[in-house]
Amino acid sequence: MPGIRFWVLGPPKDEKLLKKSNPSQNTAYGLDAGPGGSQALLIAGLKSNMGAAAGALLPGDSLEDPFDAMYSIPMVRAEHVPFFEKRYYGDSTDGNLYEKATSKEIHDQSWRRIDTSWMGASETMALQLDSATNNTSLVLAIERIATGEILLFPGDAQAGNWLSWQDLKWETGEAGGKKTVTGPDLLARTIFYKVGHHGSHNATLKAKGLELMVNDALVAMIPVDHEMAVKKRWGRMPLPELVDRIKEKTHGRVLKVDDDVKAPADLAKLKPANVSPEDWKQFTDRVQVTDVYYEVSF
Structure with missing residues (x-):
């Protein structure tokens, strides 16, 4: 020009x-507390579900899951373990669960599971990234x-x-x-x-x-x-x-x-x-x- x-x-x-x-001299900039903070579950979930792609987005981050492998049961196996199948994957048959508003018996037990709870942190992280x-x-x-x-x-x-x-x-x-x-x-x-x-x-x-x-x-x-x-x-x-x-x-x-x-x-x-x-x-x-x-x- x-x-x-x-x-x-x-x-x-x-x-x-x-x-x-x-x-302020003593105020630094950061996203929450890093991998050990409230976004840890989100990061672990991204890695588990996106594999290498998520790893590429988070270089140097060694966090995988909240527990070591020796204390964990893979999801594909948990579905077939009687304890989990009865309480988390299969339909409830004990007749003790009812909807409060309708008194209708509840059979679906998916509400007990937390395997997608990591996604709940995404909104907070998005807002922090916007600020960053x-x-x-x-x-x-x-x-x-x-x-x-x-x-x-x-x-x-x-x-x-x-x-x-x-x-x-x-x-x-x-x-x-x-x-x-x-x-x-x-x-x-x-x-x-x-x-x-x-x-x-x-x-x-x-x-x-x-x-x-x-x-x-x-x-x-x-x-x-x-x-x-x-x-x-x-x-x-x-x-x-x-x-x-x-x-x-x-x-x-x-x-x-x-x-x-x-x-x-x-x-x-x-x-x-x-x-x-x-x-x-x-x-x-x-x-x-x-x-x-x-x-x-x-």
Whole structure:
């Protein structure tokens, strides 16, 4: 794309930073407790039912079943052991089992078995995996070469991702010779920031993030509907303290998808008291408002 350069900031290549989701120094990132945690039964079930394919998905994991083979009875044999056949596989004949609601005698005993219970952990694991993918977000800093201005799109990048940008360094061939570009340099030249992860508490760092965005033309956009976030029990999304600081850094040039803005004229009511009408008009003239999105020109 002529005149445009893409800088890839994330995801981090350092596994420790990849797993670090929270800014707190002592908080690491992980999926539950690993193979020994609540997902152990799920992992064992996957391996038993998928064989080598599941093993390929879980390299280095030696967990097979919750008990050693000498203490186990294979399922194909258990079906023919009189004790199990009578109580778990065959029909009940003792006449002691009844449905509470209908008083109907129960013959099917499959409800006693737990051989598919491992599947019950799949929903929890799926939710955890969804959370774990945040820090693997592709982070792009898009540069307009003529001006050096940056549009920053961090996706759902969290603390470890942001920290990794501090050590990034590239050499570029400019007209006046080689030039070194760093992660902090790109942040300093940022004029548009798509606020990370809906403005959550761990997706915009302070000293090594927002405070490095010193360009006076900075504009921010926050893609979150607070009312819906509350329904999902994310009551502090976007984080009020973060929103306040972003408004200070941008002189009020913050666009939120849940603002009551239906037309360009509605942007007037968002003008901060300390911003002149002329400066605010220069900003709003660059904003196109539709029913489903904002468009900002630079």
